[in-house]
Amino acid sequence: MKTSQVDVLxxxxxxxxxxxxxxLKKSGVKSVRVIERERVAGGVPRHSFHPGYGLRDFKRFLSGPRYAQKYVDAAVEAGVQISTLSTATEWVNDSQVRVTSPAGIETITARSIILATGARERARAARAVPGKRPAGIYTTGSLQQSTYLEDLEIGTRAVVVGAEHVSFSAVMTLKHAGVKTVAMLTDKNKHESIGLVRVALGIWYRFKLITKTEIVEVLGDKRVTGVRIRRAGVESVIACDTIVFTGNWIPDNELVRRGGFAIDSIYKSPVVNATAQISGTSIYAIGNLVLPIKAADQCAVDAKTVAKKVAASLR
Structure with missing residues (x-):
């Protein structure tokens, strides 16, 4: 089994x-390695083609792929080692992680470890929505990958479930794929995005926001044909061939749970102190692994602050 050592993993x-x-590299940390289970580094923004990234950190209005690539390029230029197709599978101890990649199994020892595994949307199954399992059901992430990376045919009429900021991103992706959003559903009293975004996109894309609504059932056998909803005790059906479940985030906390670290009972994120550190360890948690959900550029700005503290602790 291969072994290696770094200052920060x-x-x-x-x-x-x-x-x-x-x-970390700017702060003088010599060896910094980033592992990523996907084939390409950059995270979710790399398949989110609409603009809106980079205002807080780059002071620019960038598309997701451009934003992600700027960080990848800057990391490589700074001398950061990036290992893709590499998955952390288990803890050996608080300073050692076992990693699986096409090169085999490797044990990495680090003076400090930063967890930046992010969060994912709850899919239809995790929300326990009744009905069969027809084609035409997505999360925002799977929709974006199918649209932008794989150029797959999506459908013609869509219902978006959720009214968070990411839900409006799904509307824009559907438009790019040639799909008409007919309704956006939420069980909340109002949308959870920026008011200007909701008004502008509602006018531009002409979809109906339906609040205080419960999804009763997904309709369709081989393909989605509609969704049955209940509002104010009255049931109705919205005809569609595509449903996108958005938001309702859960942190990607599998590695945290395997390490036996404390998890917050509300957000299901690792419990950290004011410096983003898991108490009693040299392990830190950053980004959307620590909910509530934040915009990508806010995560980046916050991560830089934590990195400075990590570098100081190593000195």
Whole structure:
């Protein structure tokens, strides 16, 4: 089994992980390695083609792929080692992680470890929505990958479930794929995005926001044909061939649980102190692994602050 040592190991190569890595190198940390289970570094923004990234950190209005690539390029230029197709599978102890990659199994020892594994949307199954399992059901992430990376045919009429900021991103992706959003559903009293975004996109894309709504059943056998909803005690059906489940985030905390570290009972994130550190360890958690959910550029800005503290602790 291969073994290696670094000053700081970062698990997750999204904006938070890469921003932390770059800041660590700037702060004089000699060896920084980032591992990423995907084939390409950059995180979720790399398949989110609409603009809106980079205002807080780059002071620019960038598309997701451009934003992600800026961080990848800057990390490589700073001398950060990025290992893709590499998955942290288990803890040996608080300073050693076992990693699986096409090269085999490797044990990495680090003076400090930063967890930047992010969060994911709850899919239809995790929400226990009744009905069969027809084609045409997505999360925002799977929709973006199918649209932008794989150029797959999506459908014609869509219902978006959820009214968070990411839900409006799904509407824009559907438009790019040639799909008409007919309704956005939420069980909340109002949307959870920026008011200007909701008004502008509602006018531009002409979809109906339906609040205080419960999804009763997904309709369709081989393909989605509609969704049955209940509002104010009255049931109705919205005809569609595509359903996108958005938001309702859960942190990607599998590695935290395997390490036996404390998890917050509300957000299911690792419990950290004011410096983002898991108490009694040299392990830190950053980005959207620590909910509530934040924009990518906010995660990057926060990660830089934590990285400075990690560098100081190593000195």
């Amino acid at each position: 970062i698990i997750g190569a999204g904006p938070a992980g890469l921003a932390a890595a770059i800041e």
